[in-house]
Amino acid sequence: ATPQPPTRGALIVIEGLDRAGKSTQCSRLQQRIPNSRIIKFPDRSTPIGQLINNYLTSASSPPLTDQAIHLLFSANRWELLPSLLAALSAGETLILDRYIYSGISFSVAKGALSYEYCRSPDVGLPLPDGIIFLDLPPDVAAERAGFGGERYEKREMQEKVREVFKTVREREQGEWTVVDASASVEEVTERVWAATEKALRWARENELREIE
Ligand code: ADP
Ligand code: FDM
Numbered sequence: 001a002t003p004q005p006p007t008r009g010a011l012i013v014i015e016g017l018d019r020a021g022k023s024t025q026c027s028r029l030q031q032r033i034p035n036s037r038i039i040k041f042p043d044r045s046t047p048i049g050q051l052i053n054n055y056l057t058s059a060s061s062p063p064l065t066d067q068a069i070h071l072l073f074s075a076n077r078w079e080l081l082p083s084l085l086a087a088l089s090a091g092e093t094l095i096l097d098r099y100i101y102s103g104i105s106f107s108v109a110k111g112a113l114s115y116e117y118c119r120s121p122d123v124g125l126p127l128p129d130g131i132i133f134l135d136l137p138p139d140v141a142a143e144r145a146g147f148g149g150e151r152y153e154k155r156e157m158q159e160k161v162r163e164v165f166k167t168v169r170e171r172e173q174g175e176w177t178v179v180d181a182s183a184s185v186e187e188v189t190e191r192v193w194a195a196t197e198k199a200l201r202w203a204r205e206n207e208l209r210e211i212e
């Protein structure tokens with residue numbers, strides 16, 4: 001038989017509000033999927049990521065404009081794109097902790113930028129094989145450990161982001177699964193896993209597409 005090229009890896013996205021359990025579920029998924037890696041957006045370790053970190057921790061003075069920070073979040077994805085594509089073609093599955101959907105939701109929620117403006121810089125990035133949204137009311141999230149003082153970690157902002165995320169789920173292509181994130185860690189993992197198995201199957205049978 002002729003040797004086959006390796007099957008591409010899957011691109012799986014975990015989205016949700018702050019403290020919905022994204023990082024917890026990403027690491028539990030990573031343990032279940034052989035040859036997989038977590039990529040967290042923003043990736044604060046790059047030069048662009050450091051500008052983003054300064055903004056989120058209010059260390060940039062004067063603060064960046066809404067447009068400038070929005071484009072930096074997108075640029076942070078574009079700067080990692082070559083390594084993401086290389087990993088996927090080598091057969092590695094990528095689990096993304098946030099992606100363009102956080103990008104759209106947080107920036108639109110601030111009130112000054114349009115939906116179309118916010119999604120446009122991400123057009124052309126790879127379309128995920130599955131997008132799992134961990135849904136949690138902000139007041140439940142507020143009771144969880146890990147509250148920080150970062151720029152968007154305010155009750156009113158979180159409520160707005162949750163609303164915009166509903167529009168994002170209606171408008172953005174891709175296979176969306178909403179999981180009630182108020183269940184136990186184990187129960188959430190089982191639901192996340194069911195959606196992930198579908199995404200892994202999809203990725204075995206379909207080429208990677210781009211966000212249009
Ligand atoms: P995120 O990455 O979305 O901000 P984390 O995974 O860091 O969220 O979780 C936030 C906090 O909530 C952590 O203290 C974590 O241990 C806890 N946590 C995560 N999932 C659950 C759950 N299903 N039920 C209760 N607490 C949870
Ligand atoms: N965030 C994240 C954005 O505003 N745009 C983006 O494109 C991304 C990926 O950055 F408040 C926001 C969401 C959150 C903050 O995220 C930092 P982490 O997961 O807490 O590091």
Ligand code: MG
Pocket residue numbers: 022023024
């Ligand atoms: Mg996290």
